[in-house]
Amino acid sequence: MTAFTFTAPHSTVFGRGTRAEAAERVAALGHRVLLVRGRAVDWVDMLHDALIGQGCAVESVVSTGEPDLDSVRRGVNAARTHSADCVVGVGGGAVIDLGKAIAALCPSAGNVADYLPSDGTPPRQFADPLPTVAIPTTAGTGAEATRNAVLGLPGTGAKISLRDARLVPDLAIVDPALTDGAPRGLTLASGLDAITQLIECYLSCRATPITDALTQSAISPAVAALKTLMRNEDPAARDDMARASYLSGLALANSGLGIVHGLASIIGGRGGAHGAICGRLLPAALDVNAAALRSRGLSSARIEEIDIILNRHFGDSATSGSAALRHFIDRHELPALAALNLHNADKPEVANLAVTASSTRANPVSLTEDEIALILRDTD
Template identity: 60%
Template sequence: MTSFSLTAPKRTIFGRDSRASAAAEIAALGTRVLLVRGQSVAWVDTFVDALTRSGCRLETVISSGEPDLNAVRKAVSVSRDHRADCVVAVGGGAAIDLGKAVAGLCRSEGDVAEYLEIGVTPARQLNDPLPFIAIPTTAGTGAEATRNAVIGVPERQAKISLRDPRLVPDLALVDPALTDGSPKRLTLASGLDAITQLIESYVCNRANPVTDALCRSSIPKATAALRRLMEGENIQARDEMARASYLSGIALGNSGLGIVHGLASVIGGRGAAHGAICGRLLASALFVNQDVLNRQEGDCIRFREVDEWLAAGLGVIGENGNLALRRFVNTNGLPSLQDLGVQAIEFESIAILGMGASSTKANPAQLDKTDVSRVLQLT
């Protein structure tokens, strides 16, 4: 029997309009609150008023883009000056990652870079984090359920994760209504991020019975929901994508990912949007992995299952799901690798860096430089 462990938020509240309980839930965890927020969700202003009425004293940090070392340093300084006793993040994956990093580092000494896996020096161990509450306003990253915070390291042109099981949120409050009306471009990229996380968690070499169950139930439903949202606004599809995003975070945190995320950590370090990168690479990565496994006489059953789920979700039962996915992302205007700032002349160097990324360690097939370069070439 396969041995496994399970890490997940200590508590989860999922449901449409569940945000109404947020202020009371947070006031029970702490009264000196550091709020990390994006700028695009009007509900946050209502939330601030409710926290104040609940007796909380707030300090706010605005998240503007994916966090890098300096953004984390500044936010940690604000949190310490405020003497925060809990951290709340409201926003997309970038805001949640920033809040998660602050909660993890606020009680720890030294610089944030010392806690990242950079070079040969072992990363320092965090002291116990502050209580952390995540309220996502996009459906894609699953950051509300993971143990890592992705941080940009500009001098290395890479994104590196701050990792610790204690970084998993104390409370994940997921209200799908906060994603209603999201722009099509954001919905597409974030949705493809969630689907990629589910698929890579399912086919990776660390999958376990729990993550298998989550992924099997979610991949076809999430794919169908994203297809419906490309056709028009749909409340049920928004609910399904919020669920898929949350479950993808649990899945990746308890199994692993693969070459798509390995390459995304390199390409994203140059500033390109993570979800768009994943969506652009997914079909070619599935094709190359299955091709290599076939040559190595490996087990391709899961890849055939994924192909069927993609075909069903995209409404082309009986056709090739991989080709349907390629057609879907192109038809709906997902940026090409060139649009994302990647030139063909860079493929080999990106492939080499991607092979060394932590996410790649769980890839289901042993890929060499030529194989990884093919993933980029076939997009």
């Protein structure tokens, strides 16, 4: 049997109402808390007060969008000034990634930029991070279980990832109720992100028996849940999507992803919403990967399994699963690539860059630049 390792949060608390445990659990990790948060979730104010009630000194950092080098620098300075001994990230994937980056770089001396990959130069090794707690308020990225933090580089249109197994949070508190009533567009894009992650991890050339178990148990319920949530609000479906998002984070931390995320890492640097990009690219990526596997005499059985699941939930026997997914996202008005800041003239450059993107390396088959270009051509 092929050897493998498995990385996960030291502790995970999952279920409706589990946010009520957050203050006590955070206080067990540290009493000088840096609270990294977005603006949209009122419950964070209640957590702030509950932490103070636990005897914690709390300093807040507000995330205003996708984290970049400047926001990490500001957060690290705030953590050092506060003498933080614990970082809590409450929000979507961007907020949690910012919290993870701050927790990692706060204890490390020198310039924050020295610890990030740049132009092929190996980054400095950062010190052991501060204890980190992740509390997601969206169901999509699985950032509460991953070993990376995605950051933008101001003025370059590029994104980089701070990667280290020590970035996996010490504690993940996943309360699906925090996603209840999320806007329809956000639910669609974030749900497609989670589904894409599950599918790419299942297809990954680095998949392991553990990641297979995680993804196989979650793909079909996640697809069904997203279909339900596009019709009406449903707590059980929110629970399934939160579970899918968390499991997708566990899986990607241990198997890697594929060409969809390889492309999305480049397109997203141009300003497009990550989940929407992934959802748009997934149908064409499944078709191109299947054709590439067959052309090389390799098995496409796993893609055929995914096609059956997508067809069962989104289509009928007269369509393929990828075609059914296309119809579903069109019907629910997921933005096209042009609306996500990728125009036809830019596609050749993006295809070229995606060949060597880190996520592309875990794709089930090595794709040529022409095959990657075909994904982009067939997406809109």
